[in-house]
Every structure is written in structure tokens, then in C-alpha cells.
């Protein structure tokens with residue numbers, strides 16, 4: 001077996017080389033040069049040639065900035081204990097903040113420009129149209145500059161401070177581990193505690209959840225009050241001042257989605273919730289439990305201890321891509337062959353995994369820690385999937401090649417589906433098959449159903465707070481949301497009334513969570529089409545991915561012949577989940 005690879009960052013900058021300094025200086029110079037346009041713009045409308053020149057200059061300096069900040073991020077990720085990396089990161093961050101301020105005038109000018117003048121300038125710029133339009137899309141919701149300034153300033157000590165307070169309070173929480181195996185009574189973090197909800201022992205799972213919500217519940221009234229205030233702030237700013245029609249409309253705008261698309265998504269998710277109820281009943285029966293408790297949602301069937309060496313792992317993942325399309329395999333292999341894949345475990349290495357696509361036309365960088373567990377194979381398929389996506393989108397400019405949030409997880413999640421399909425095809429042992437299907441359905445529940453119901457709760461909560469609801473009333477509404485979600489398939493104990501105050505997303509980024517449901521169900525629905533159409537489907541998906549972030553998500557899906565994103569589209573996704581469930585039943589018979 002060959003050694004687990006590391007990446008070679010020398011391809012960007014050689015450590016300590018002077019090139020970093022000269023590039024940072026060059027960035028300053030280009031920033032200053034670009035800033036000269038500010039006076040020019042005051043004199044009047046630029047010609048089309050001048051406008052193109054401006055955009056080109058801006059893109060060039062953005063590329064250099066991405067190289068520098070990208071290198072700093074990767075250098076830091078490979079060893080977060082490296083003081084030199086920390087120093088470089090701080091230096092680059094500061095430079096980027098300065099640069100951002102220096103360039104801001106362009107965005108403001110472009111956004112404020114009259115409709116007819118903007119249309120005139122946009123005529124010759126079809127290759128940048130979406131980016132230019134997106135910048136102007138916030139025009140109806142933008143206030144006068146002096147008002148924007150006041151909001152920014154007051155946010156520092158107002159809204160942002162409030163959310164920082166939530167983080168400070170909850171990040172300090174430590175959890176008791178009495179009765180939890182292998183912890184010898186020490187106090188642990190939330191991540192460490194949550195490992196136990198996947199324990200094979202029912203008592204351990206219950207104890208872990210009870211401890212989590214004991215701690216959150218103690219502060220429930222305070223955290224709830226923080227939430228109420230954040231929700232009021234959201235309404236005052238976005239509805240009253242910025243003229244959005246509804247609290248969630250702010251997020252739809254950021255995702256560039258039509259409200260109807262999200263409404264149909266959530267509607268279908270709600271209608272299909274009983275499918276997961278059925279899964280949970282089956283899970284209870286398989287585990288020999290009378291009725292599943294909320295504590296048992298992630299209970300495992302088997303402890304999965306198989307270990308796959310790295311070479312075999314890569315072979316599996318590449319084989320999965322290859323079966324779909326040799327081109328996919330080739331693009332994934334670029335990352336490995338060009339020494340842009342860091343998989344070797346190392347002290348100080350950043351946890352988790354990511355794919356970093358710096359610039360169009362450059363092979364992306366992937367970081368993960370390979371320990372040979374099955375989950376690591378899925379992580380590899382996921383991150384390399386991201387890398388395939390951005391390489392396919394390489395013909396777009398720097399501002400449009402990254403997929404926007406709703407489509408950002410398409411290739412990554414699809415890659416996981418391909419791998420799951422391959423592994424299922426190889427597993428003969430019934431229990432191992434059932435175990436894998438349990439995993440897939442657990443994931444489907446956590447990403448599709450659970451997140452959709454969070455989003456539904458947020459919509460309700462924002463309405464309730466507007467009408468003066470108390471924290472207890474919000475907690476009651478959350479319990480109703482859970483009983484809607486689980487029906488009578490799962491027993492929910494009372495401490496779960498505090499679950500919502502433990503979800504950072506709903507504090508930090510209201511309505512963000514539906515993006516998870518969107519991304520996962522989109523891929524299931526695409527998978528459905530692949531099952532039906534076989535190889536005819538391949539160019540359609542490739543087409544979708546090649547569009548990167550160069551158009552609104554709905555349009556990208558439709559123009560690739562894969563939409564429209566209506567109720568029947570989303571239902572197609574649930575049909576895949578129903579198939580997995582049917583397969584599981586068959587396997588357990």
C-alpha cells in the first residue's frame with residue numbers, strides 16, 4: 001500500500017518565500033490603481049470599453065486576492081498549531097478587509113445606477129450578466145447610505161452582540177458524563193456528548209440527550225429571550241425598513257430562489273413525513289424496542305468496524321465515479337494526481353473536510369483525514385464531488401464559477417449516492433446490507449425531514465413573536481412541530497421542548513436550514529431521473545454542473561432538462577427514499 005497522500009502547497013507558494021510579500025504588495029498596487037475609477041465615475045457614465053476594463057481589472061485583482069487568501073487558509077488548515085500560518089492568516093485577513101473597503105465604491109455605484117444606464121452598460125457584458133444583476137438585485141431593499149451606516153454601526157453593539165452573547169453562553173456549556181461509558185466522570189463538550197446518541201445501548205442514548213437538554217433547558221428562558229429579540233430585529237429591519245414581504249423572503253433573495261419553489265419543497269417534505277414514521281417503526285421492531293423514543297433515532301444496527309486501506313478506498317470512490325462517467329473519474333483523479341489531496345492524518349490538522357476551489361481553470365484542493373472507516377470513503381466521494389463540480393464550471397469567470405448555495409452540494413451529494421450504490425451492489429451479507437440502508441435512511445431523515453421541520457418552525461416562530469408570543473409558547477409550538485413530524489411513530493419526552501434553542505443556525509442565519517433539505521432532495525430527485533434514464537441522464541447532470549453559479553438555481557436546473565422544481569420534482573426525491581425503505585423491509589424479511 002502506498003502512503004496516504006498529503007498535498008503539496010509549494011504549487012501555490014513556497015513556505016517563507018518572498019513571493020508572498022511581493023504578491024501582497026502587488027495587490028496593494030492593483031487596489032490603488034482600481035480606486036482611481038472612483039473619481040472617473042464621478043465625472044459621468046463610463047463608456048462600454050471603460051466598463052469592461054473596470055470589470056477585468058476587478059477580476060484580476062480578485063484572482064490574486066483569492067490566491068493569497070486561499071494559500072493562507074490551506075497553509076493554516078494543514079497545521080492549525082503553526083504560528084507562522086496563524087500570522088500569515090492574520091496578515092492576509094487584514095489586507096483583505098482593507099481591500100474590501102477600498103473596492104466597495106464599485107458595488108455601491110453599480111447598485112445605485114439608474115435602470116436604463118445599467119441596462120446600457122450590461123449590453124456588452126453577457127459573460128458577466130448574472131453577477132452584475134445579482135449585485136443590483138438588492139437595490140429595492142437598500143436604504144440611503146447614511147441609513148446603512150447607522151444600521152451597520154448599531155448592529156455591532158446590537159444584533160451582532162446579541163448573537164455573540166448566545167455563542168458565548170452556549171460555547172461555555174460542559175456536560176456531565178455520569179453513566180456514560182468510557183468517560184470516567186469528566187465534563188465534555190457538546191460534540192463529545194453527542195457521540196453517545198449513536199450508542200448501541202438505549203440507556204446511554206437517553207442519558208446523553210437528557211444531559212444535553214438539562215443544560216440548555218436551564219438557560220431556556222434566557223436563550224429563548226435572545227431568540228425573540230433577534231427575530232424582532234429581523235422583522236424591524238427587513239420588513240419595516242427594507243420592504244421584504246416576509247421574514248423568509250430575505251433568505252430566498254440571498255439564495256436567488258422563487259418563494260414558490262421553497263414552499264413546494266416544504267409542502268412535499270411535510271406530506272411525506274409519515275414515510276420516516278414508517279422507517280422509525282421498522283427501526284423499533286428491528287432493535288427490539290416497543291416504540292422508538294426520540295432518543296433512539298440514531299441508534300445503530302451494527303457497530304461498523306471494517307477498515308479499508310487508502311488505496312482500496314480511492315479505488316472504490318473512483319470506481320463509483322467511473323461507472324457514472326469516465327470524465328467524472330478523470331476530474332476526481334486530477335486532484336489526487338496533482339498532489340492537491342491532503343488525506344494523511346496529522347497532529348494539528350484541521351478537523352472535518354473541505355474542497356477549496358480557488359479559481360476557474362485551477363485544480364481544486366481537498367482536505368480530509370483518512371482513517372479507513374466507511375464514513376471516510378463517503379467524505380472522500382463528497383469532497384471530490386465538489387472538486388468535479390468546480391472543474392466542470394471552469395469556463396465561467398471568477399465571480400460566477402462557484403455554484404450558489406442551493407446547488408452547491410449537488411455534485412458532492414450525488415458522489416455519495418454513487419458510492420452508496422456501488423457499496424450496496426457489493427454487500428451480500430443481509431445484516432450488513434440492512435445496516436447500510438439504515439445509515440442511508442438516517443441521513444435522509446436528518447438532512448431532509450429534520451431540517452425541513454426546523455424551517456417550518458422558524459416560519460411559525462417568526463409569526464408568533466410578531467404577535468407577542470412568550471418563550472414558553474414558542475417551546476409549546478416546537479413540541480407541536482415535533483408531533484407533526486413524528487406522528488405517533490416516536491415518543492417524544494418533554495425535555496425536547498428546548499431543542500430549538502440549541503440550534504445555532506436559527507440564531508445566526510435565519511431560514512438557512514431549508515438549503516439542506518433543498519440540496520439533498522434535489523439530488524434524490526436527480527437520482528430518480530438517473531435510475532429511469534440511465535446514460536441519457538449523464539449529459540444533463542454534467543450540463544447542470546458546468547453552469548456553476550452563472551444563473552438562478554431554478555433556471556440552471558430547468559435549462560439542463562432536469563426541472564421544473566415543482567411538487568412532482570420533490571416527490572421524485574421522496575420516491576427514492578421510499579425505495580430505500582422498501583429495500584430495507586425486503587432485506588429484513
Ligand SMILES: [Zn+2]
Nearest residue numbers: 382386409412
Ligand atoms: Zn459539501
